[in-house]
Amino acid sequence: MTSRGRRLLALSDPRGTGRVGVLGILNVTPDSFSDGGRHMEPAEAAARAEEMVAEGADAVDVGAESTRPGAAPVPEEEELRRLLPALGMVRSRVDVPISVDTYKATVARAALDAGADIINDVSAGRDPAMFRVVAAADAPIVLMHMQGTPATMQGDPVYPGEDVVGAVRGFLQDRIAAALAAGVARDAIVIDPGIGFGKTPAHNLMLISRLDAIVALGHAVLIGPSRKRFIAAVVDGSPLERLEGTAAAVALAVDRGASLVRIHDVAPMVRVVRMAEALRRFRKAPAPGRSIEVSEDGV
Numbered sequence: 001m002t003s004r005g006r007r008l009l010a011l012s013d014p015r016g017t018g019r020v021g022v023l024g025i026l027n028v029t030p031d032s033f034s035d036g037g038r039h040m041e042p043a044e045a046a047a048r049a050e051e052m053v054a055e056g057a058d059a060v061d062v063g064a065e066s067t068r069p070g071a072a073p074v075p076e077e078e079e080l081r082r083l084l085p086a087l088g089m090v091r092s093r094v095d096v097p098i099s100v101d102t103y104k105a106t107v108a109r110a111a112l113d114a115g116a117d118i119i120n121d122v123s124a125g126r127d128p129a130m131f132r133v134v135a136a137a138d139a140p141i142v143l144m145h146m147q148g149t150p151a152t153m154q155g156d157p158v159y160p161g162e163d164v165v166g167a168v169r170g171f172l173q174d175r176i177a178a179a180l181a182a183g184v185a186r187d188a189i190v191i192d193p194g195i196g197f198g199k200t201p202a203h204n205l206m207l208i209s210r211l212d213a214i215v216a217l218g219h220a221v222l223i224g225p226s227r228k229r230f231i232a233a234v235v236d237g238s239p240l241e242r243l244e245g246t247a248a249a250v251a252l253a254v255d256r257g258a259s260l261v262r263i264h265d266v267a268p269m270v271r272v273v274r275m276a277e278a279l280r281r282f283r284k285a286p287a288p289g290r291s292i293e294v295s296e297d298g299v
Contacts, residue, residue, distance in 0.1 A: 005117035005140050008059050008097040008260075009187065012220040016212070016257025017284055020273050023061045023099060023262040024052030025226065028086040045086040046093045053094050056270035059118070060094060061262055062087055063101030067122050067197070069154040069229070079107050084114055091115035099142070105129035112137045118190075120222075120262075122146050122197065124175040131182030140188040142222055143175045147198025157198045164203040165210045168193050172217060190260065192222045195249075201233035208253050215257035224262035225249035226269075243268065251276040255283070 011021040028045050049060045064083035065074040079102065091098060091114065099118035100111040105127045108119045117139065124143040125131050134141045145168045147153055159167045172191045179189055193207045193214050207214070208225065215221050225231070231245030232238075243265055250261050250269055254276035263269040 004095070004097040005188075008118065009140055009190070009220060011058060012190075012259030014215070014218050014220050014259065016215045016221070016259060017281070018259070020254055020258060020277050021058040021260040022056060022266065022270050022273055023059045023222070023260060024049070024055075024057035024266045025224075025262060025264045026052070026060050026062045026086075026090070027066070028062060028064050028082050029066045040082070042085040042089040046089040049090045049094050052266045053096055055267040057096065057266045059097040059099060060090060061099045061101055061120055062090065062116075063120075064107075065102065067101070067150040069150065069196070071150040073149075073151070076104055076106055079104065080110055083107065084110065087111060087114050087116060103127060103130070105133045109133045109137075112139055118142065120144070122150075122194070124171070125179060125182075131179050131184055134188070135183035135185075138185065138188070140190060141179065141184060142190040142192050143172060143179065144192035144197065144222075145171050145194035150197075153198035157200055157203060159203070164199065164206055165213050168207060169213055169217065172214065176217065176219065186219075190220045190222050191217060192224065195223060195225045196228040196230060199230070201230040204228070204230040205234075208249055208256070211253055211256035211258060215259075220259035221257065222260040222262060223250075223253045223258045225253065226263040226265070247272045255280050 008021055011019045026045055026049055028040055030040060052060060064079045097117040099120045100116040101120045102108055103121050103123035108130060119134055119139060120142040121130060122144045123146060147157055176189055180186060191214065195204050195207060226246050227239040227242045231242040235245050250272050253261065254273055261273060
């Protein structure tokens with residue numbers, strides 16, 4: 001595992017009691033749901049990465065294929081054409097860990113060779129070669145729950161008995177077991193309940209509210225509610241008008257034990273995370289009245 005990858009995972013306590021890592025979203029796509037086309041040029045991507053790090057991001061998550069609801073798959077060659085120049089320039093400009101959002105093992109291998117530290121796989125290793133790639137590189141991997149594919153996932157999401165938490169938990173347990181069997185290190189596995197990926201607004205709200213059931217699986221938990229459509233079901237607004245809704249979801253997720261959050265609006269969400277993290281630590285104080293030291297940055 002790269003030293004940068006270890007550095008990010010060292011931030012996150014699988015028990016949900018430590019410092020929360022903030023991943024800034026960097027899409028090098030023409031069609032992502034809220035920022036498509038803004039960072040297609042490598043220089044633009046690198047400048048945004050530097051800006052996010054200056055705003056407090058602990059890592060940058062780079063994606064070259066949109067996985068928004070209804071998105072069509074992108075050929076591997078096109079994904080690599082978008083990704084590698086941007087990744088190379090971002091890597092040369094920032095020293096924080098870089099995760100790459102891909103479900104293709106060949107793209108993952110190329111990204112790790114080009115300086116990525118972590119693979120963020122929305123399919124949780126459905127490509128049979130994915131676990132072999134990350135195991136060989138000793139790289140961390142994020143295993144995310146998704147019902148169906150981006151093209152179909154929001155058609156009519158249904159879970160047996162409407163127990164979305166149980167279904168997501170069971171799926172993640174199975175994918176953790178598969179990753180371990182393929183040689184992925186236990187401490188290199190991060191799990192993600194997949195907010196917005198094959199879920200109704202009610203499913204998403206339930207998963208965030210009961211995130212502690214996912215945290216109980218014993219792995220660092222990443223959550224990504226940023227600007228997503230379920231927020232508009234509660235407080236109407238376009239993706240760029242969902243800052244407050246994102247903040248509420250992030251704060252509750254941190255309280256419920258999230259170790260990592262993936263967000264667009266880095267500066268304000270870093271402040272939300274640090275405050276929620278400080279409140280969580282006081283709530284988990286071992287005895288009433290015991291003082292807890294909080295530094296100026298809330299850590």
